[in-house]
Each structure stands twice: as C-alpha cells, then as structure tokens.
Amino acid sequence: MKIEILAPAGSYESMRAAMNAGCDAVYMGGNRFGARAYANNPDEDTLLKAIDEAHLRGKKLYLTVNTLVKEDERLNLLYDFLEKYYLAGLDAVIVQDVGVMRFIHRHFPKLPIHASTQTTITMAEGAELLKSVGVTRLVTARELSLKEIKNIRDNTDMEIETFVHGALCYCYSGQCLMSSMIGGRSGNRGRCAQPCRMPYRFFSENKLISSENEPYLLSPKDINTLALIPELIEAGVSSFKIEGRMKSPEYAAGVSYIYRKYTDLYLSKGKEAFLDFLKTSDYKNDMICLMDLYNRGGFSQGYGKTHHGKSMMSMTRPNHGGVRVGEVTGYEKGYAFIHLGEDVYSQDILEIRNNDNQPVYEFTVKDDVSKNDMLKSRVGIIPTKSKHRKYKNYTDIKNGYTVYRTRNNKLLDHIRDKFIKTDVKQDITGYLYAKQGEKLQLTLSLNNHYVTAYHNAVEPAIRQPMTKDKLSASIGKLGDTLFKFKELIIEADDNIFIPVSRLNEIRREAADMLSEAIIGAYHRTEEELIKKEEPKLTNRMSINDMRMNDMSINATSINVGVSTKDQFEIVLTYPDITSIYADYDGFTLKQLTDMAKAAAAFGKAYYIMLPHICRLKTYEQLSKDAAVLLEHDEVSGFVIKNFEEAELLSRLFQNTGQQRHLRLNHNMYIFNKDAKQFWRKKGIHHFTAPAELNENELRTLDLQDCELMVYGYLPVMVSVQCLHENTKQCNKCQAGTLRTDFLVDRLGKKFFVTTHCNGCYNIIYNGQRLSLLGQADKILDLQPEAIRLDFTIETSKEMKSVLQAYRDVFVYGKKSFPEFDNITYGHFKRGVE
Known part of the structure; x- marks a missing residue:
C-alpha cells in the first residue's frame, strides 16, 4: 500500500523543499485560475520547469484550476493557459467548476481531474455525478467524519484525498461569499481576505452573549491528524493533503517530513507499534515542531471524530499561537525572570502574554537557554523620544504571565540545511565500458529508463594508465544533477588513457540524456489534444x-x-x-x-x-x-x-x-x-x-x-459550527425552527445567523439586503x-x-x-x- 503525502507549494522553492522532505506530490497554482492568487505562484516558464523537475524526482505535480471561471475566460484564456502544461506532462488538475471540468475533459482528455474540496462533495452519490467529466479523485469536504469518508470509500472507486493538516475554514469550502460581499475579494476566485479571522460580537434576542475575551468567533484552530493516520487509512484515504500554499518553504518541508515519517511508521510496523510510538518523547518533540511551524491556539484533530464545538476554535487569537516555553516568575527594574519549560535558542522570538492570552511584549533571545533553567532578559521597556531617557519601564508584566515562542530559529535553520540547501537525489545504475580501440560508452539507468552515451575510441596509455578508481571518481561526480550512483560498474582494460575532460563530457551527456528520457516519458503530443474551438458569435437579437x-x-x-x-x-x-x-x-x-x-x-x-x-x-x-x-x-x-x-x-x-x-x-x-x-x-x-x-x-x-x-x-457562510453552542450552550432548537440572531463586526456591520438543527448547520447572511x-x-x-x-x-x-x-x-x-x-x-x- 502506498499513501500519498501531498504538500502545498506556493512557490518553486516550496516545491523543492517539500519533495526533499519526502512528499510524493505537490499542488501548485499558476498565474491564473488558482484559489491562492496571493501566493508566490510561478510564471509559465517556472511552472514548466517545476513539472519536469517533479518527474525527474519521481514525484507528481498537480495544478490548481480551482476557481470559478467566467464565460469569457473559458472561451479566451483557459485553453491557452493549460495547453503547454498538458503537453509537458502535468499529472492532474484540481478543479471546482463543473464547467471547467467539462471543458478540460473535452479538450485535454488524458488529463486526470481531481474534484476540489470547493465542490462541497459530502457523499459518494455526489462524487459519482462527476465521473462523466473525467474526475478520478475526490477531495472530500473537510467537515466529514471518518465514518462518512469510509462510506464514500465503500460506494465509489474514485481515489480519496483528505486534508490532514493546516488551516481550517469556518465555512464549508465553496459555500463562502463573505469576503466577496464585504470587499469584493472572492474566495471562489482565489482572493479571500479571510474575514473569518476578524473579531465579531454575537447577539441573541438583542443581548450580547459572546465574551469580550473571545472575539474571534469564526476562527478555527489548525488541524493536526498525525495521531489519526491509522484510522484515516482504514477509512480509505489514499492521499494526505497538507494545507499551506501561503506558508513558507520551511513549513511545507517540515510538515511533509513528519507526515511521511508517521505514515511510513504505520505502514511498516502496524497499528499497535504506531500507537505505542505516540507515547514516546519523540512524538512529543515532533508535535512541538509542528506547533513551532504554525498553529492557531493549538491544534484540533478536525472533524474526523468531532462533529463540531468550541474545542475546535481559536477564539482568543486568530494567527500563529507559537509554543508555550515558560512562565514569568519575577519582574524587576526592566528585567523579566522566566522559568523555562522548553529549550530556547539564540534568535528565537518570544512573546509574553497576559491572562487573557493577549500579547504584552515581544523580544528576541540572545543565547541558548536549556529547559528548567531561568531566562533573564531585559524586557518590559519601550523606547522614548527623549534625549535624556532612552527607555521607560513598561510595567504591564506580572508574575504568572505565560511566555510563548513564535519563531524557532534553530528549527528553521535545521530545515533549511536538510531540505532546502541540499537536494535528495535519485539512485541510478551506471555501466562504463572502456576498451582500448573501442568507443568509450557510458550507460545510465533509472527504473525503466536506459540511455547510452558514446565518445571517441579509448587510447593506450603512454605514461600513467587510467585506473578503475580514477574512472569511478570522475564518472561519479554527478554534481548538481538530481542523480547519484547506487551502483557503478566499470569494465575497462588495464593500460588505457582517457582524458578527464572526455570523462566529464560523457558523464554530462549521459546524465542529460537520462534526464531527457525521464522527462520525455511524461510529455504528451499535440495529437492528444482536442483543438480549441473558436468563440461563436451569438445573434442575441434573434434569441x-x-x-x-x-x-x-x-x-x-x-x-x-x-x-x-x-x-x-x-x-x-x-x-x-x-x-x-x-x-x-x-x-x-x-x-x-x-x-x-x-x-x-x-x-x-x-x-x-x-x-x-x-x-x-x-x-x-x-x-x-x-x-x-x-x-x-x-x-x-x-x-x-x-x-x-x-x-x-x-x-x-x-x-x-x-x-x-x-x-x-x-x-x-x-x-x-x-x-x-x-x-x-x-x-x-x-x-x-x-x-x-x-x-x-x-x-x-x-x-x-x-x-x-x-x-x-444572501447567505455568505454555511458552517457546521454552531455559534450558540460555541458562545453559550447548545439550546437544542426544535426541529423545523429557524431562530435568527446576528453577528457584528469591528466596523459595526451586522450579519444575521440562522440555526438549522435538522441538518446541524448555521447560515450567516449578509446584513444588507x-x-x-x-x-x-x-x-x-x-x-x-x-x-x-x-x-x-x-x-x-x-x-x-x-x-x-x-x-x-x-x-x-x-x-x-x-x-x-x-x-x-x-x-x-x-x-x-
């Protein structure tokens, strides 16, 4: 069994980092039609290069075409956007719009289509409708339970892809118009402004029922399903998708590495050994790494085993929560004394928070300090404009305040050194044939790809013959290619001479030939295209x-x-x-x-x-x-x-x-x-x-x-979360009733809320008609x-x-x-x- 680790790649560097860290595939946007328009998406040449490099590495690249596409774009832009990537061997497209699915299946018939989570598919019955337009994989709605995913697995032969880590939308993906209606930035067009991460107040019967200390009512925690890997696989998930195309290469690499590690652990050792490993300090350290990379108020395990609830929400803070590393035990004359519960390192950024989890002061650590030691740092002072007094005390720091690390510099450096500065290379087999009077030959092979390069006839040695060790050393220098020798067989006469420059040439030529053979195997021909139709002019008056x-x-x-x-x-x-x-x-x-x-x-x-x-x-x-x-x-x-x-x-x-x-x-x-x-x-x-x-x-x-x-x-959000339950308590509305309440944003705008207890979801409506x-x-x-x-x-x-x-x-x-x-x-x- 092979479980795909699917990593986010908001940039070419993120793609390389994630692949070096062990992912099997990445999903990436181009300069159009992607749901992350503000990511550092590659231009056409870079994306073509990325497709080739993915294939050289034995990986896959999926292109996000997961926005809604207007009619004029469909007619004039979509075909030209996809054609070069299709010919280059693009592995699949991720699509929301059924019209786009139909268009792609008609014009690019050999291109697999993955139905985006934006389609809000919740059952196999919905997924089956998409088979007719070439959909081979379903990205499930994130709100589904493990039981519901298993039900899909039992009723369709589609591949199943599920988000396992990262940010979670408050709304069912594909059903959100909030950003669109507030400011014209549509999530369905890749331009979500994330209004769900803004503060709100919630009123019921004109009474405020939300807490001032928990204003981020629509902000879920990030999900982390590391401990659920066995159950996800048992439910039939074949691709583990990591969210985060807006995040850094370090994030993409670090999260991919850990999910690869735990997935392989389960597949190789079984469930019992996996569960035993979750009790070790190694698991705790890996969880801290994931927290350091990004979390919102900690993690939840998503909806796999939890229907909804406040435990899934990060209502006090909508951004990176960091890792708790200590507690203030003393404050005197501009110095804080912090008892550490975790190691901290030079250039880490620490944040002191009050009892409401709000930041009070942020500072950078100068030197490494070990767990259980006391960190003394000059904090709680702020600059002044006075010439006589450069700083003044900022005394809003008290004993018992918590200290969080929001940047782990040592971890980031480690990830860069291991996954960004160094490439993981493919094992190849080489065979060098060097017989006097015959052409020099170098054959390279990887999987089912074999290439042979030839050079001038091998000459007899006059002074110093070329030994097998020297031949091996020269041929073995594969440099900045993505190859390394697993085995190099040399068949050579003893008394021969080959200039080092000639060995370099044949090595480079053979490596280039192998690269071209691997890449070329993925390329498609123009004969496989269904050519673009010319836009038809409609005589609207006759209609x-x-x-x-x-x-x-x-x-x-x-x-x-x-x-x-x-x-x-x-x-x-x-x-x-x-x-x-x-x-x-x-x-x-x-x-x-x-x-x-x-x-x-x-x-x-x-x-x-x-x-x-x-x-x-x-x-x-x-x-x-x-x-x-x-x-x-x-x-x-x-x-x-x-x-x-x-x-x-x-x-x-x-x-x-x-x-x-x-x-x-x-x-x-x-x-x-x-x-x-x-x-x-x-x-x-x-x-x-x-x-x-x-x-x-x-x-x-x-x-x-x-x-x-x-x-x-107009409905602007549909959510499985219940604002009543998360702010006060579930009032168990009677079936068939729709009780109306409202949210108020930071600008005083209202959004009406209805509770649909039959289907167990809330609808948030735009406050303007x-x-x-x-x-x-x-x-x-x-x-x-x-x-x-x-x-x-x-x-x-x-x-x-x-x-x-x-x-x-x-x-x-x-x-x-x-x-x-x-x-x-x-x-x-x-x-x-």
Whole structure:
C-alpha cells in the first residue's frame, strides 16, 4: 500500500523543499485560475520547469484550476493557459467548476481531474455525478467524519484525498461569499481576505452573549491528524493533503517530513507499534515542531471524530499561537525572570502574554537557554523620544504571565540545511565500458529508463594508465544533477588513457540524456489534444425576438422563496407571483404538503428549496420525505443546492417513474455555458444565476434559462459550527425552527445567523439586503427566465412592501418605487476580479 503525502507549494522553492522532505506530490497554482492568487505562484516558464523537475524526482505535480471561471475566460484564456502544461506532462488538475471540468475533459482528455474540496462533495452519490467529466479523485469536504469518508470509500472507486493538516475554514469550502460581499475579494476566485479571522460580537434576542475575551468567533484552530493516520487509512484515504500554499518553504518541508515519517511508521510496523510510538518523547518533540511551524491556539484533530464545538476554535487569537516555553516568575527594574519549560535558542522570538492570552511584549533571545533553567532578559521597556531617557519601564508584566515562542530559529535553520540547501537525489545504475580501440560508452539507468552515451575510441596509455578508481571518481561526480550512483560498474582494460575532460563530457551527456528520457516519458503530443474551438458569435437579437414571440416564456415571472408560514400565506395573496419556493428546513413534512395544496388552489407553482448541505443523515431523511412529496402532484419541483440532492432526485425519479422540474440554486455557481451543459446532461435545464457576476458577465452567460436573484439577504457562510453552542450552550432548537440572531463586526456591520438543527448547520447572511429594484431596466434588458425574491427574517409589513414594489415595477412597468434602506446592489455593478 502506498499513501500519498501531498504538500502545498506556493512557490518553486516550496516545491523543492517539500519533495526533499519526502512528499510524493505537490499542488501548485499558476498565474491564473488558482484559489491562492496571493501566493508566490510561478510564471509559465517556472511552472514548466517545476513539472519536469517533479518527474525527474519521481514525484507528481498537480495544478490548481480551482476557481470559478467566467464565460469569457473559458472561451479566451483557459485553453491557452493549460495547453503547454498538458503537453509537458502535468499529472492532474484540481478543479471546482463543473464547467471547467467539462471543458478540460473535452479538450485535454488524458488529463486526470481531481474534484476540489470547493465542490462541497459530502457523499459518494455526489462524487459519482462527476465521473462523466473525467474526475478520478475526490477531495472530500473537510467537515466529514471518518465514518462518512469510509462510506464514500465503500460506494465509489474514485481515489480519496483528505486534508490532514493546516488551516481550517469556518465555512464549508465553496459555500463562502463573505469576503466577496464585504470587499469584493472572492474566495471562489482565489482572493479571500479571510474575514473569518476578524473579531465579531454575537447577539441573541438583542443581548450580547459572546465574551469580550473571545472575539474571534469564526476562527478555527489548525488541524493536526498525525495521531489519526491509522484510522484515516482504514477509512480509505489514499492521499494526505497538507494545507499551506501561503506558508513558507520551511513549513511545507517540515510538515511533509513528519507526515511521511508517521505514515511510513504505520505502514511498516502496524497499528499497535504506531500507537505505542505516540507515547514516546519523540512524538512529543515532533508535535512541538509542528506547533513551532504554525498553529492557531493549538491544534484540533478536525472533524474526523468531532462533529463540531468550541474545542475546535481559536477564539482568543486568530494567527500563529507559537509554543508555550515558560512562565514569568519575577519582574524587576526592566528585567523579566522566566522559568523555562522548553529549550530556547539564540534568535528565537518570544512573546509574553497576559491572562487573557493577549500579547504584552515581544523580544528576541540572545543565547541558548536549556529547559528548567531561568531566562533573564531585559524586557518590559519601550523606547522614548527623549534625549535624556532612552527607555521607560513598561510595567504591564506580572508574575504568572505565560511566555510563548513564535519563531524557532534553530528549527528553521535545521530545515533549511536538510531540505532546502541540499537536494535528495535519485539512485541510478551506471555501466562504463572502456576498451582500448573501442568507443568509450557510458550507460545510465533509472527504473525503466536506459540511455547510452558514446565518445571517441579509448587510447593506450603512454605514461600513467587510467585506473578503475580514477574512472569511478570522475564518472561519479554527478554534481548538481538530481542523480547519484547506487551502483557503478566499470569494465575497462588495464593500460588505457582517457582524458578527464572526455570523462566529464560523457558523464554530462549521459546524465542529460537520462534526464531527457525521464522527462520525455511524461510529455504528451499535440495529437492528444482536442483543438480549441473558436468563440461563436451569438445573434442575441434573434434569441430575444424568439423569446418575445414565445408567450410561454415570461421575462417578468416572479418566483418567491419563503421561510415561514406567515410569509407563505402573504405570497398566496399576490396573483402575479408565479412560483413559491418553500424552504425545506423551515417546515415540517405535513406543512410542506399542506402548503403544496394551498399553492395549487391559488394557481401557483410550488417548489421545495432543499438544504444547503446534504450529509448521510440528511440524505436518508430527505430520501423518505422526497418520496412522500412526489406523491403530491401539487409539488411542481425542487431547488437543488448540492450534488447529493441532484443525484438523490435523479435516482428517485428513475425508481418511481415520477418527474418534476429541477432548478439549481445560485450557490451551484453556473459561471459559464459549459457548466450549463454539464447539468443539462444530468437532466437539469433551469438555473439560478450566481451572485458574483456583474451585468455584462450575466449578459455573456445568457439568462434565458436562468432566474436572477433580485432581492434577499444572501447567505455568505454555511458552517457546521454552531455559534450558540460555541458562545453559550447548545439550546437544542426544535426541529423545523429557524431562530435568527446576528453577528457584528469591528466596523459595526451586522450579519444575521440562522440555526438549522435538522441538518446541524448555521447560515450567516449578509446584513444588507440585495435589492436590484433600481436596476429594473437593465434586468429586463437581460431577459432572465424569471426574477427571484427570497425572504428570511423580514416582518410581514416589510415583505408586503417589497412584493408590492417589485410587482409594480416588473409586472406593471411603473417607474417610481419606494426607497428601501440597508440595501446593496451586490455584484450586479462591480462584479469580482
């Protein structure tokens, strides 16, 4: 069995360091389409060099193409971006966008595709939908338990890759619009500004329930699953993925080395020996190394064995927490006396923290000091501008304050010396043939690659013959290549002469030939490409004319989403509302079926909006409920929010012979026409335009089969974490209820929070309502299939006012309308980069 250690490479240097440390593969971004746009991503030439070097080392390189791709980018940029890397032998691409998957599979058919964790796949049923577009590996959602991962393993033959170490998002990856809506930096486009690492206050029933000492309510600890390696392998994980493309080469190397060590320990010695090793001081020291490299308030083991909870959060500090190395036992006249619990080294950076874990003072250690010794250091003073007094005492240092190391200089130097300054080389076999009067020959081999270089005929020696030792010494100097001799066989006459320069030449030539043979074995030919299609010009006027002549398509159809019974009853009274979307999480099954009958009585189409997240428990319950709902002809269809629901309904339709309309929600990100085509092949022909495209991009996408969100509080985060449980206690909300609370950020902006206890997740909503009423003319010009309004926390009065205004403008063509407060145009004007 081989378990892949997959390391982050935010730069070429990080790639080299991680490979020297023992990883099997790296994932790296290019200068476009990667989810870490601010990493030190290589340019085209450097990335091509990196692909070749990975193959020389016997490793793999996966390219991140894991952003959402706009239609004009798909047409004009994506093919040219990938073509050279594909021909160079790129091992795989990591992809979020199903349209990009379809595009790559069509044009680069021999390129394996890995489904990014951004796809939010939680079950094998969702993963199976992606096989048709060449997906061979699933990167699981990070929130899954070991049991859920095992369930995926048992129900698909895809490779399974799981994050085992590093930063953890608060939100399900791929479901976060928070950075996008706050500042226009979209996580779906590789530009996340990490608002989850900012301070917030949490209010319930208008009362502050979060603690001032724990303001980082959305900041999870980094994960460390070193102790779970046996269970991860038993669950069927074949690739251990380390997060950290924004981190240093030292981080990539250090973490890769330790995970390689422990994975090999388990594979070679077994589970019992592995668990025994976890009791040793070596394990403790390795954990300290990982803490020194980076942690946030310590580590958690992620969601493998913990569903959620405060123990997984770093609520007092959102950045590197360092390692606790001591405690202040005395402070006098500008000097602190620190009793050390760990060794510290020259140039280490130490930080003194108060009882609230907040930093008070930071200083650099001058000399090595051993564990259990006393470190005396001049601290607690700050510079002044006074000519007479250069420093003044800073006396906010007290006995009992803790001391943390935030930089371990000795560890970093050790990693540099071992993994960055020195390359690990491949073992090769050499055969030198040197017979008088015959051509000099050098054959090199590595695995199944064999090359032979030839030089001039070997001459007889006149004075000093060339001994085998001398031949071995010259040929053995492989220098800055990535090779070293495991074995060098020399077959030579005794009385021969070969100039050293000739030996150098044949050695260099043979080494170059071997490199070219290894690299060339990965290269693909242009015949393996499906050439780029030229963009087709669409006669939009003819489409519009057809639509105007087709009375079954009404550009001003209004669809309304509701979360409460009161909201549903209000919508019934508006005859111009075309369809009602009832939130599955907001109602009992009986309520949903009763509402279906009521909607039909008022002549309205009736859809069920399914849950944002569909894990095993939800899937099983939804399967039962959907079967009941299909017995009611009044249920017109379903709004789908994840891959699992699409598969569930497809299977249910097939088994029952029933059919209903299906529409994709906006969080399924139809950014391009290839994404539409993917879903059409799955039987879904109606979409909701994504919230991150601007007017021009929506026009390019063509909205004739898309509804457009024009009103509502947009979800910006979906999280398995519960703010109530983490700040106060779990109040065990009753099934079917949605209690609303709110967060307040450091600028005073509100974000509303709903607790979905049926599916066990929270949704955080943007505190400003999306309202495009003032853009009505532009929206009508886009001619969407329908417009959509979603209601969540609005009062009855607010809802009626909004419905009246949108009906007057979009149905009756009125030009005047009320001005709503606290609104945003979202990305309709600005878009995202």
